[in-house]
Amino acid sequence: MNKQASFIITAVENGIGMITLNRPKVLNAINTAMVGQIVQAMEQFDRNEHVKVIVLQGTGRAFAAGADIDEMLEKNTIELELLNQFEDWDRITWVKKPIIGAVQGFALGGGFELALCCDMLLAADDAEFGFPEVGLGIMPGAGGTQRLTKLIGKTNAMKWLLTGQRFSAKQALDYGIVNSLLPAELLSEETMKLAKTISEMPPLSLRLIKEAVHKAVDLPLSEGMHAERKNFYLLFSSEDQKEGMCAFKEKRKPVFKGI
Structure with a gap:
């Protein structure tokens, strides 16, 4: 791997390709390089005949507590257009193998958008979700308004997107955003059990x-x-x-x- 690979950790075990976000000091805040690495790892797992299912998880106290504000602070419209930073995000849609997300701690902003890219989500019972972008004078740009609305409907999505408020793991379960809630200490184990079950299917x-x-x-x-x-x-x-x-x-x- 290249020097940027420190943003994630990858491993393959029993047919399961694991991607762990690895910026714990900044609660796994997502920058452009990290997204590129995540997508590259997913695509490599997608082509690997020994990998049947992909697991995406965070390390430390968060799944991912938003995008890296420092990276965006001084950007202008033209720079963002030329950067085309969401191109990598769009490639996640083309990954053919099932992606299971395991959410602990915070999944906010870009972190929540990344979680919504997963095909199934398991969450620790103390996890929190939200789109705080409105409070920064911006809005989600990697699919948050679209995927959340498709999952929970227009009026529910409007509430969370327009207020920037967080909602609990229990509320995420009630909305159908996550498949199940687990004690934090069992999240990884139960995620791997589910991944193993799916990996044994054709x-x-x-x-x-x-x-x-x-x-x-x-x-x-x-x-x-x-x-x-x-x-x-x-x-x-x-x-x-x-x-x-x-x-x-x-x-x-x-x-x-x-x-």
Whole structure:
């Protein structure tokens, strides 16, 4: 890895690709270089046949407590346009493998946007979420207004975006933002258990299910159904489909190969 790799830690264990945000002294505040490293690691895991699922987590007291204000303070409109800093963020959308986020402490601003890029979220019961950008005279720019609104609806999203207030992990669960709440000391263990369960499923099924669900969010029902059917038919060309059905019939555990 290059010198900038100190912003994250990566590892692969039992089919799980792990990315840990590693700027604990600044509560894992996200700068442009860190985003680039996160996306690069995700794309490498996406191409690695030994990785079945990706886990994204923070270290220290926060998942990520927002963007790095020092990096943006003196920027002007033209500099931001030329920097095109959100290009890397957009690439996360194209990662085919499931991404599980584990949120402890704060997930604020850009940190919350990063969490919303995950396909599933587990949170410590003392975690806090929010978009404080309005109090800085700006607004979310990496998908926060869009993803939050799609998840919790216009009026709920307006409340949190316009006030900049934080909401609790329990509220995030009630809104359907997170899948489950856990004691902080069990968050990592339970996240890895979930990742292991998913990693044992046939990779092609995981890939096409994720694709179909993402289309369900953005497309009309008829178009989403069409995409689902195409993916359903495609899987009948895989060896894993034959293995899965034969194993079911023979009452044995399937051995999936990802082909």
